[in-house]
Amino acid sequence: MPDLFVGVDVGGTSVKCALSGPDGKVFHEGSIPTESHEGPEAVLKRIGDYVTFLTNDIGGRPAALGMGLPGLVDAHKGISRYLPNMTTHWRDVPAAAILGRQLGCEVRLLNDVRMATYGELIYGLGKPVNTMVFIAIGTGIGGGIVIDNKLRLGPLGAAGELGHQTIDPTGPLCGCGNHGCLETLASGTALAAEGIRLMLVGMAPALHDAVDGDPGKVTVEVMGAVAEQDEPVKQAIQHAAFYIAIGVANVVVAIHPELVVIGGGVAKLGDLLLGPIRHDVRARVGRLFPVDDIRIENSQLGSKAGVLGAIALAIHGLPA
Amino acid sequence: MPDLFVGVDVGGTSVKCALSGPDGKVFHEGSIPTESHEGPEAVLKRIGDYVTFLTNDIGGRPAALGMGLPGLVDAHKGISRYLPNMTTHWRDVPAAAILGRQLGCEVRLLNDVRMATYGELIYGLGKPVNTMVFIAIGTGIGGGIVIDNKLRLGPLGAAGELGHQTIDPTGPLCGCGNHGCLETLASGTALAAEGIRLMLVGMAPALHDAVDGDPGKVTVEVMGAVAEQDEPVKQAIQHAAFYIAIGVANVVVAIHPELVVIGGGVAKLGDLLLGPIRHDVRARVGRLFPVDDIRIENSQLGSKAGVLGAIALAIHGLPA
Numbered sequence: 001m002p003d004l005f006v007g008v009d010v011g012g013t014s015v016k017c018a019l020s021g022p023d024g025k026v027f028h029e030g031s032i033p034t035e036s037h038e039g040p041e042a043v044l045k046r047i048g049d050y051v052t053f054l055t056n057d058i059g060g061r062p063a064a065l066g067m068g069l070p071g072l073v074d075a076h077k078g079i080s081r082y083l084p085n086m087t088t089h090w091r092d093v094p095a096a097a098i099l100g101r102q103l104g105c106e107v108r109l110l111n112d113v114r115m116a117t118y119g120e121l122i123y124g125l126g127k128p129v130n131t132m133v134f135i136a137i138g139t140g141i142g143g144g145i146v147i148d149n150k151l152r153l154g155p156l157g158a159a160g161e162l163g164h165q166t167i168d169p170t171g172p173l174c175g176c177g178n179h180g181c182l183e184t185l186a187s188g189t190a191l192a193a194e195g196i197r198l199m200l201v202g203m204a205p206a207l208h209d210a211v212d213g214d215p216g217k218v219t220v221e222v223m224g225a226v227a228e229q230d231e232p233v234k235q236a237i238q239h240a241a242f243y244i245a246i247g248v249a250n251v252v253v254a255i256h257p258e259l260v261v262i263g264g265g266v267a268k269l270g271d272l273l274l275g276p277i278r279h280d281v282r283a284r285v286g287r288l289f290p291v292d293d294i295r296i297e298n299s300q301l302g303s304k305a306g307v308l309g310a311i312a313l314a315i316h317g318l319p320a
Numbered sequence: 321m322p323d324l325f326v327g328v329d330v331g332g333t334s335v336k337c338a339l340s341g342p343d344g345k346v347f348h349e350g351s352i353p354t355e356s357h358e359g360p361e362a363v364l365k366r367i368g369d370y371v372t373f374l375t376n377d378i379g380g381r382p383a384a385l386g387m388g389l390p391g392l393v394d395a396h397k398g399i400s401r402y403l404p405n406m407t408t409h410w411r412d413v414p415a416a417a418i419l420g421r422q423l424g425c426e427v428r429l430l431n432d433v434r435m436a437t438y439g440e441l442i443y444g445l446g447k448p449v450n451t452m453v454f455i456a457i458g459t460g461i462g463g464g465i466v467i468d469n470k471l472r473l474g475p476l477g478a479a480g481e482l483g484h485q486t487i488d489p490t491g492p493l494c495g496c497g498n499h500g501c502l503e504t505l506a507s508g509t510a511l512a513a514e515g516i517r518l519m520l521v522g523m524a525p526a527l528h529d530a531v532d533g534d535p536g537k538v539t540v541e542v543m544g545a546v547a548e549q550d551e552p553v554k555q556a557i558q559h560a561a562f563y564i565a566i567g568v569a570n571v572v573v574a575i576h577p578e579l580v581v582i583g584g585g586v587a588k589l590g591d592l593l594l595g596p597i598r599h600d601v602r603a604r605v606g607r608l609f610p611v612d613d614i615r616i617e618n619s620q621l622g623s624k625a626g627v628l629g630a631i632a633l634a635i636h637g638l639p640a
Contacts, residue, residue, distance in 0.1 A: 143574075145574060147467055147472065148468075148470075152467065152575060154575065158609040159576040161574070161608060162573065164573045164608050165569075176607050177603075178607070243489075246486045249486055253478075253485055254480065254482060255465065255575075256474025256479040257474075283497075285484070287496050288481060288484050289392055290476075
């Protein structure tokens with residue numbers, strides 16, 4: 001039976017899964033619903049069953065599995081310390097041990113955005129670079145930092161939490177307990193909320209039409225689609241970019257990376273978001289030192305960065 | 321003739337100089353005035369003459385020299401790219417080549433605060449740690465980052481410019497061209513300026529007495545001495561700590577260091593500054609991940625960190 005390496009990326013609504021051989025070439029991708037309300041044991045059981053189904057189907061056995069989870073993950077101990085995004089919160093769930101027992105293989109955990117950073121490093125834009133900052137803008141804002149070609153994890157795997165930089169010292173309350181984190185100002189959630197506000201006060205007629213006036217249907221994607229008609233919606237996106245650029249600029253002055261990769265769902269806004277970010281980072285840092293050599297790009301792997309990172313983690317293990 | 325290693329730390333008013341043997345044990349320290357108005361060639365010539373005098377006196381020859389300079393230093397090319405703090409600005413001065421020619425030895429440059437970080441790493445609190453953030457609060461605010469026991473320089477030696485994190489997006493104009501850099505809000509200069517304001521509006525009578533009402537005599541040191549009598553002065557110091565804590569917290573979430581070292585002249589305020597910094601960093605980051613294991617300490621080497629780092633650089637060379 002051939003050795004299979006398994007990558008798993010657990011999101012709030014779906015669990016992505018990929019299989020590869022020892023060469024890292026992915027030959028299967030699929031997904032199942034997360035059903036997070038069932039709690040961690042049930043979610044992990046369903047993941048295990050799905051992996052077993054896939055590997056049996058191929059006629060191989062799982063040699064190792066990498067799994068990305070949102071929230072605080074103790075990568076070295078394989079424990080989900082705190083996962084607040086699920087309907088049922090996870091606290092101190094030894095997910096690696098639970099899943100490893102079911103599958104009979106080593107299971108390695110990592111925070112989902114650090115995993116996506118690893119994916120981008122091994123399979124994406126990060127391949128030729130030495131120093132990279134990854135920032136994923138979705139429901140929340142996460143990040144990862146690569147220095148000397150190595151994913152920088154810190155003692156808990158928590159280094160790279162770029163969404164929790166304080167950008168507005170007295171700003172909105174964040175889920176982490178702090179005020180004015182980048183995530184409270186420029187995540188997809190924050191941006192959609194601002195879109196809803198604009199719609200409700202009558203400043204976004206095209207957005208109103210696009211969602212039939214239903215706040216529950218306002219997404220960043222729809223906002224991007226109407227931005228050319230609703231100037232205030234465009235300004236809201238630029239305002240998010242203004243804050244993201246500050247977060248990026250602050251990491252740039254600290255570590256002077258070669259490459260900054262913007263990932264996550266909000267990155268799909270493309271140049272509408274990336275244009276002002278590039279401009280503002282240059283304006284904030286450019287006279288301090290040359291930033292023309294610092295590339296700021298959208299993720300090459302997009303939504304697959306996480307599951308590909310998980311494959312890489314399954315094969316290569318955690319950086320020393 | 322024994323081989324001597326020379327450390328030089330160039331400041332706005334004085335140039336510190338230290339000598340050691342190959343073992344790094346310092347057996348001489350001295351200083352000369354910078355006289356920066358004379359321009360770079362004259363300043364470098366005087367440094368060279370002083371080093372020659374010292375080494376001749378001991379009967380040895382300089383084997384290598386490390387020199388810390390303020391501003392933007394291209395560490396790899398040995399060029400002072402931009403040194404704005406001197407009376408005569410330096411631009412693209414090949415200081416390593418000029419001084420090396422005079423002394424007949426290799427000369428290695430580094431930004432002064434990165435040099436102090438290196439000093440703290442090799443001779444001070446950094447010895448037992450793997451990951452350290454150094455932040456020097458003086459006339460300006462500089463920094464240095466150590467990851468995996470290695471000083472992180474970036475392609476130009478400019479990584480670690482923590483004073484140029486944007487803390488208040490629309491805040492005061494910074495010398496770097498940006499607005500609201502940490503340096504504009506919490507440097508010794510900014511803090512003294514706030515002390516002057518408080519004195520001039522009559523809110524700091526003890527400070528007024530201490531300096532005979534002369535704004536030119538207001539320093540952070542004097543402010544510290546009167547802080548118990550002038551509550552507004554104490555609050556000004558705490559307000560600077562509030563901003564410094566944000567800068568520290570933002571680096572902490574990015575790289576999760578073991579140790580944060582506060583250096584520079586303002587660090588002499590001791591617990592008056594360090595107390596609120598420790599409290600605020602904990603409050604901002606503590607619910608995201610445990611910060612009890614992150615030590616925040618005053619520099620062990622104080623004003624000698626730079627010249628000792630220069631000795632270390634002379635002996636060991638730049639980190640790869």
